[in-house]
Amino acid sequence: MARVVQKYGGTAVTTPEQIKKVAQRIIDSYNDNNDVVVVISAKAGETNRLIEMAHETCPGQEGCEYDLLISAGEQVSVGLLALCITSMGYTARPYLGWQVPIITDSCHSKASIETIDPTKINRDLKLGAIVIVAGFQGIDRDGSITTLGRGGGDASAVALAHVLEAEQCEIYSDVDGIFSADPDICSNAHKIEKISYDEMLELASQGARGVQIRAIEYAKKHNVTIHVRSSFSTASGTLVTREDSTMEGVLVTGIVSDKNEAKIAVLGIPDKPGTAAKILTALADTDISVDMIVQNVSQAGLADLTFSVSKSDLDKATLITEKIATELQAREVIADKNISKVSIVGLGMRNHAGVAARMFTVLAYNNINIQMISTSEIKVSVAIHEDYTELAVRVLHEAFRTS
């Protein structure tokens, strides 16, 4: 008898038919002699609907009232799923975050889980019940409802799997698993059977779907095995797990592209210490995150600073940058929406020099110009013109797939 936590996303519970299918899947797992704890999200679009209602009524408000409002979405899903399982003749025990309780800090709308008391859930499982828990929400030590921010449902599931000592945490969504590249771009992309936490973190950070970054970080910290799989198929997906000796044999585990970034270049800055810091601090102060950063010093004592931000932040970031650039007496600021980021990720890079060089060679050979580069121990990302995105993914996948 194993114990499993299953997390279903909002696309799995949009219609009564889908809810019934999810209920059947849960019951099948229960009848396979498993203790089953289910974490469920609000139906797709519901949380956005609540957020929109809040914005229409009183723009710009947040805090505990806001969390109380937007946590209503999971409540509906939990109620419906529990009703459905009960109507199929099984015992379901529904829990909202505060009922478990899932204790978080008081950082409303992006709270972090501090502790989970497993007592009630363990009791219910012992009595043979299927436990349904609302994801994305908790309660702080003052008794206010909190929410964990986007993707918080995955974090709830992994944290529950940890405290309940579950064998694995299954994260169901509309993707079949993690692939060596997007199958829509590379027809010969393969599903990765097993991937390390660090690789998965890099892939998710660079745009891969299937599981949220905070959940992976939590899983890594507490060594929880995540199974990323599809709610529309019974095929197994991808295990995200502690790294083992076989993993380092693969140079590049996955290739991922992201078209959601844009580039800002500040050209001809008089080269004094602290100029980059000045621009980047101004952006950070308005909550704009910068991803890739490149600085060159040209011959005339003038520097060029180029960096990437999310496309949705581009207009705001350009305005702020132009203001500081004027103060710094820079020559000009150029904003460019037409870039994309292509990344290769693999544990094997740690022990093999020359992976980045090979990547640049392959791109150059295919006439793809590199605009920015950033690297980590197990990842190389390049910014290129977005028209070349799919080509770049294909040639890189071809170049690295047999290594």
Place this chain on the structure above:
Amino acid sequence: MARVVQKYGGTAVTTPEQIKKVAQRIIDSYNDNNDVVVVISAKAGETNRLIEMAHETCPGQEGCEYDLLISAGEQVSVGLLALCITSMGYTARPYLGWQVPIITDSCHSKASIETIDPTKINRDLKLGAIVIVAGFQGIDRDGSITTLGRGGGDASAVALAHVLEAEQCEIYSDVDGIFSADPDICSNAHKIEKISYDEMLELASQGARGVQIRAIEYAKKHNVTIHVRSSFSTASGTLVTREDSTMEGVLVTGIVSDKNEAKIAVLGIPDKPGTAAKILTALADTDISVDMIVQNVSQAGLADLTFSVSKSDLDKATLITEKIATELQAREVIADKNISKVSIVGLGMRNHAGVAARMFTVLAYNNINIQMISTSEIKVSVAIHEDYTELAVRVLHEAFRTS
């Protein structure tokens, strides 16, 4: 400085504009130097939407999952209203039922309030906050969310007014108060300034809108003054209060009609003891409530039993009645949808004989045939053909209004 509980119904919070208006009204009351506690319902139609979702997903289920689901509607209202008040520069403290806590029994979907702990709300009021509480919901002693059934929001408000020792409990809806008759039927109907609990109970039982029966019962028991008023006007409405000496001077306080009943007649039943009980028990067993009951014994030792049920129960009730009637060897069963009930209510009846006789005379004089009669100490109801409803209300209002 007074303390007041204000309850707003679902029609007051259907749009962002309405929510803003309600927020302004609450703030006005707060600025009039009142401690304000607000009880709010789900927006009109929202609870029905949730119930429908439950029925679509798994028909016929109830219990704790169901209450958890349908209590999500008030949660949204509480969150939005609290956000709105905060955005207007005031401190709002939102509470769901379990957060107060409002402790109920475990009778899911029609729970009764057992106790309310006023500690947190008293603390918030002392700190100058406006307190917003979700109506209609509570928590049982096992920690499950419960709901109080339709109209439970009014009961929440009155119970809170009691434990908080508020000066009055204002129940806002889309009616201006309680009228001597429906102003749409009698153009000269007047708003009643003050009415006793017992009269209000009778009027509400016979179909008057403005405040729910359970709330009136609770108010009577704990001597809470209810102010029934409109959320669309600042005019004062009707006070529902302990009876005083002036009230008995009025023979008939109000006249009310109800078209939601239907009649079933079982004719030619061999007259043995227990036949009426047999039919009525069968109906009660399927949760059908019977309102008026009349039994006549005819000369040939055969009895006729006539009773009224809610129109929505008529088909089901007719089937059950026909089955039992066959067993009892009754001659026939006749169902009739086309009836209405007209009632006159007044404390003064207690000390004045002949009010019923006068009612019947007035109806007869206007050629309105009476099909059934039921009376209490302060009420006379008659069932008539529904085509005569408005006529009956008008002639009775005219006959009794100067008395």
